[in-house]
Structure formats: C-alpha cells, structure tokens
Amino acid sequence: xxxxxxxxxxxDNNKAWVEEKLAINPSYFxxxxxxxxxxxxxxxxxxxxxxxxxxxxxxxxxxxxxxxxANMVIHSDMNMLSVLDYAVNILKVKNIIVCGHYGCGGIxxxxxxxxxxxxxxxxxxxxxxxxLHHVELNQIESETERFNRFVELNVQEQVYDLAxxxxxxxxxxxxxxxxxxxxVYGLNSGYVTDLQVNVTSNQDLDEVYxxxxxxx
Numbered sequence: 029x030x031x032x033x034x035x036x037x038x039x040d041n042n043k044a045w046v047e048e049k050l051a052i053n054p055s056y057f058x059x060x061x062x063x064x065x066x067x068x069x070x071x072x073x074x075x076x077x078x079x080x081x082x083x084x085x086x087x088x089x090x091x092x093x094x095x096x097x098a099n100m101v102i103h104s105d106m107n108m109l110s111v112l113d114y115a116v117n118i119l120k121v122k123n124i125i126v127c128g129h130y131g132c133g134g135i136x137x138x139x140x141x142x143x144x145x146x147x148x149x150x151x152x153x154x155x156x157x158x159x160l161h162h163v164e165l166n167q168i169e170s171e172t173e174r175f176n177r178f179v180e181l182n183v184q185e186q187v188y189d190l191a192x193x194x195x196x197x198x199x200x201x202x203x204x205x206x207x208x209x210x211x212v213y214g215l216n217s218g219y220v221t222d223l224q225v226n227v228t229s230n231q232d233l234d235e236v237y238x239x240x241x242x243x244x
Contacts, residue, residue, distance in 0.1 A: 034198075036073075041202070044136045047146060048113070050073070051069060051111070054092075060089055064093045064119070065089075065128060066089060066090050066091050066123055067122050067123060068090065068091050068121055068123045068124070068125060069091075069092045069094070069111070069112070069115040069116075069119075069121045069123070069124045070091050070092070070093045070094070070124075070125050070127060071095070071101065071108070071125070071126045071127070072080065072094075072095045072126075072127045072244050073095060073096070073097065073098055073099045073127070073128060073132055074095045074097050074128060075132065075133070077129075077215055077216075078127070078129050078213055080093045080095070081093075083127075083213060084220075092114075092115045092119060092121060094107075094111040094112075096108070096150075096152055097133075097134055097147070097151075098134030098138075098150075098151075098154050099126055099127060099128050099182075099183065099185060099186060100150070100153055100154065100183065101186040101189040102153055102189075103189065103192070103193065109193070112124075112190070112193065113144060113195050116195055116196065116199050116204070116206065118196070118197070120204070121206070122165075122205050122207065123206075123207050123208075123209065123240045124190060124196075124206070124208045124209070125209050125211055126183050126186045126187050126188075126190065126206075126208070126210050126211070127183070127211040127212070127213055127220065128173075128179050128180070128183040128211070128212050128213070129179070129212060129214070129215055130176050130179055130209075130212060130213070130214055130215060130216075131151055131214040132179055133184060134150075134151060134154060135154060135175065135178055135179050136155075136175060137151050137154075138151050138154035139158065139174075139175065139178065144183070146210055147229055152181060157178070157185045157216065158180060158181045160185065161178075161181045163179075164177070165181070169192075177228050179212055180210075180212055183210040183211070183225070184210055184212070184223060184225045185221060187208050187209070187210040187225045187227055188225075188227065188232075188233065190208050190227075190235060191208055191227045191230060191233055191237075192237045194239055196208070196230075196242075197238075198228045198239075198241055200228075200229055200230055201241050207226060207227070207228045208226070209225065209226050210222075210224075210226075211223065216228070219223070
C-alpha cells in the first residue's frame with residue numbers, strides 16, 4: 029500500500045469509527061468531552077502491536093496511558109513523572125499497570141552489545157536491570173527463555189521503581205488507594221500474564237527507599 033493510500037485509509041477509518049459510535053449512542057462524544065475519570069494508569073511499551081485499550085477491552089476514557097520503549101520507569105524522566113503526577117494527584121487513579129511484552133525489541137537490544145545510536149542511552153537503563161539479575165539470567169541456557177525472563181524481570185523492576193517515587197509514596201502517606209501491578213503481554217497469544225508483582229505500600233520496598241514526609 030502506498031503511503032498516500034494508507035494516509036487516506038486512516039482518515040476514512042476515523043469517519044467510519046465516529047459514525048459507528050454515534051449509531052450506538054448519539055451522545056457518545058459529548059459524554060467523553062465533559063471529563064475523564066479513568067481508574068487506571070497504563071505504563072506500556074511503544075510497540076505498535078501492544079494497544080493498551082484493546083488488550084483489556086477498555087473504552088476511551090477508561091485508561092490513562094504512558095508509553096515508551098520497553099515500558100521503563102526512569103526517575104529522571106520528566107515526561108513519565110508528569111504523567112504519573114497527573115494520574116495520581118489529579119485523576120486519582122486507583123491502579124497502575126506496568127505492562128511489558130514478550131518479544132520486546134528494547135529488551136533484546138539490551139541483551140546485545142551492538143550500538144544503535146542515540147537509543148543506546150535509553151537502553152543503558154534496561155542493561156542495568158540485566159546487571160541486577162545477571163546471576164539468574166546467565167543460568168538460563170535457552171536464549172528464548174532467558175529473553176522472556178528478562179522481559180518479566182524488567183517489568184518487576186519498573187513496578188518497584190514506580191513505588192520508589194515520591195509521587196506514589198506521598199499518595200500512600202495520605203491514605204490514597206493505589207496499587208501497582210506488573211503484567212506481560214503475549215504477542216503470539218493475546219493473553220496477559222499477571223506476574224503477581226503487586227505493590228500497595230512503601231513497606232514493600234527496601235527500607236532505604238521508604239520516604240518520610242513532613243507533616244503540614
């Protein structure tokens with residue numbers, strides 16, 4: 029398909045989608061435009077094969093989404109922190125899901141020593157996860173199984189890195205209901221695997237990361 033044909037197709041798809049929604053509910057977009065109260069923040073990979081809403085059968089307005097390469101939570105990433113702050117303090121989401129996926133190109137790149145250009149600086153953060161778990165990972169003989177386990181461990185670390193942020197810990201201090209979960213999506217099956225990495229309090233963190241806030 030030529031580029032211009034594809035561009036026209038997606039515009040036509042938008043019109044068809046609007047007409048479909050209005051046929052079911054004439055006030056669909058009016059309701060959507062009034063406010064958003066999503067109960068969930070989704071931190072996922074930028075991979076085009078992992079659409080947050082569709083995976084969980086959610087409608088527009090149900091999920092607040094942040095995506096980057098390999099679903100990373102980097103403590104100095106102002107983009108991610110801004111999304112997190114808005115989701116937790118303004119939208120008052122009750123759940124955060126970090127969703128990785130098997131076959132992730134960013135994870136695969138972190139397993140190698142090739143240079144990919146500017147993205148090397150991002151991938152270095154993923155390599156740190158490998159370094160933390162190198163004993164377990166290096167014992168896995170199958171490269172595919174090692175790759176899959178690395179995907180899972182990366183999600184686990186990002187869950188805990190979210191819990192370490194002052195944004196999340198302050199919400200917990202204020203008795204705000206907030207849970208963080210780790211999932212992995214299977215590209216070849218469509219199913220998600222709940223890694224059972226669930227954090228609901230900073231008591232789940234090593235003591236050195238537990239922040240104490242001054243009372244106002």
